[in-house]
Amino acid sequence: MVSRVIPVEPFDLVIFGGTGDLARRKILPGLFRRYCSGQMPSDARIIGAARTDMDDAGFRDMVAAAIREFGGGRSCDDGTLDGFLERVGYVAVDAKGEGGWKELASRMRDEVPVRAFYFSVGPSLFGDLAERLHSFGLASEQSRIVVEKPFGHDLETAKALNATLAKHFDEEQIYRIDHYLGKETVQNLMAVRFGNMLFEPLWNAQYVDHIQITVAETVGVGGRGGYYDKSGAMRDMVQNHLMQLLCLIAMEPPARFEPNAVRDEKLKVIRALDPVLPHHIVRGQYAKQGDEPDYRTDVENPRSSTESFVAMKCHVSNWRWANTPFYIRTGKKLRARASEIAVVFKDAPHSIFGEEAGRHSNVLSIRLQPNEGMTLGVTIKEPGPGGMRLMDVPLDMSFAEEFGPEAEEVPDAYERLIMDVIRGNQTLFMRGDEVEAAWAWTDPIIEGWQKRGDFPKPYDVGSAGPEDSLMLMHRDGRKWREIKD
Numbered sequence: 001m002v003s004r005v006i007p008v009e010p011f012d013l014v015i016f017g018g019t020g021d022l023a024r025r026k027i028l029p030g031l032f033r034r035y036c037s038g039q040m041p042s043d044a045r046i047i048g049a050a051r052t053d054m055d056d057a058g059f060r061d062m063v064a065a066a067i068r069e070f071g072g073g074r075s076c077d078d079g080t081l082d083g084f085l086e087r088v089g090y091v092a093v094d095a096k097g098e099g100g101w102k103e104l105a106s107r108m109r110d111e112v113p114v115r116a117f118y119f120s121v122g123p124s125l126f127g128d129l130a131e132r133l134h135s136f137g138l139a140s141e142q143s144r145i146v147v148e149k150p151f152g153h154d155l156e157t158a159k160a161l162n163a164t165l166a167k168h169f170d171e172e173q174i175y176r177i178d179h180y181l182g183k184e185t186v187q188n189l190m191a192v193r194f195g196n197m198l199f200e201p202l203w204n205a206q207y208v209d210h211i212q213i214t215v216a217e218t219v220g221v222g223g224r225g226g227y228y229d230k231s232g233a234m235r236d237m238v239q240n241h242l243m244q245l246l247c248l249i250a251m252e253p254p255a256r257f258e259p260n261a262v263r264d265e266k267l268k269v270i271r272a273l274d275p276v277l278p279h280h281i282v283r284g285q286y287a288k289q290g291d292e293p294d295y296r297t298d299v300e301n302p303r304s305s306t307e308s309f310v311a312m313k314c315h316v317s318n319w320r321w322a323n324t325p326f327y328i329r330t331g332k333k334l335r336a337r338a339s340e341i342a343v344v345f346k347d348a349p350h351s352i353f354g355e356e357a358g359r360h361s362n363v364l365s366i367r368l369q370p371n372e373g374m375t376l377g378v379t380i381k382e383p384g385p386g387g388m389r390l391m392d393v394p395l396d397m398s399f400a401e402e403f404g405p406e407a408e409e410v411p412d413a414y415e416r417l418i419m420d421v422i423r424g425n426q427t428l429f430m431r432g433d434e435v436e437a438a439w440a441w442t443d444p445i446i447e448g449w450q451k452r453g454d455f456p457k458p459y460d461v462g463s464a465g466p467e468d469s470l471m472l473m474h475r476d477g478r479k480w481r482e483i484k485d
Helices: 021-036 056-070 080-085 101-107 123-135 155-166 184-195 222-250 259-272 399-409 413-423 432-452 467-474
Strands: 011-016 045-050 088-092 114-119 143-148 174-177 208-216 281-286 309-315 325-331 338-345 363-369 373-381 390-398 457-459
Touching (some): 011 413, 021 056, 021 080, 021 413, 045 101, 056 088, 114 413, 123 155, 143 413, 174 413, 174 432, 184 222, 184 363, 222 259, 222 325, 222 432, 259 432, 325 467, 457 467
Parallel strands (some): 011 114, 114 143, 143 174, 208 325
Antiparallel strands (some): 208 338, 281 309, 309 325, 338 363, 363 373, 373 390
């Protein structure tokens, strides 16, 4: 099977924060891979912009080094890299001042149909950048801006951020990026749900026992301690990444696959979420183990009460999901790096094989990382004589196995989403009212544990999280799926 790559229109893309970590690790290598695939037109231009005093040649050297380190093995020695670097330039700008903006404006081309600005900077600079783009004549009705999370710290700041951006850009010009939505498997989830008659009739409370969403990391907070200790797992992961995954699992079929139709259905799910009861929330904080420092050491705050782990039991109050629990969990320094959505179907209403056959449930597992793919567990007879013994086996669709070497060519999340920005396709981006609705649900949960004075439970590095998170499931006669690579 040969994948079809459709070139995008010519564009000027300015990356504010172009010398930063995200640009080096994801944005620039992703653009290089799109160039290698033939998707980037010959007259596309990429301009890095940051405070650092640097010329075009210096920036190109930095970009080349980033691609060699993070480019995913793409060849850099056959002239391809040189061809890409010819499209790259740099302007030093002051986001809060006047410096560099006239030069940046002089670099922009009026004849190019697409002009995009990637705000790979902290949210505190979003307003300054938006204002200067307009005051220096860089933005037009066709311009697009890309903003990274966090989209606020709570509902109040999210509303203020949306209002700031709305002063200068229409909602159709704002692309709030959540890289989880760019993953191939996440989009395949919609294809599996809405493109197969096999699943959609079963996708409801009558047939689904419960749903688990797990995003587990083996790393700690690393160099993000200052930011993370003010945010925690709830703000950093649940309010955005896990919320988006829950929406895609739970939403109704949109009338058509277009941006506002899809986002309308996601918004309905968020607004249908019940408030979470205190005994349905477990917070954790990784503890010191051997040479591994604890969370408080990593964030340099010996009295921190911020969670590095959170597990919750949620309910979506609508006809499709009445009384069907959604269990979500995420944490750092856990047993394995794994992201999975598991749809656990109900047992057969009556077993003709007797109690000795045990309980067997069908599970649809959607793996986001590592080894993206889907597995459907089915029950069969165990081979051999000796009666009817049942066992569960997977019907596996691993992208790497199914598509072979071509699976390596599947664009990563940032590649896909940046190209969607250039195309003007907002389907996989969050709308402003989605962000605000997510915070409206999240804020009371955080306020609740602050008022109660709850402290996170310690858990061992390399474990599955606090023991209380296991009890969250055991009380309901269920258990978490094993976290494994």
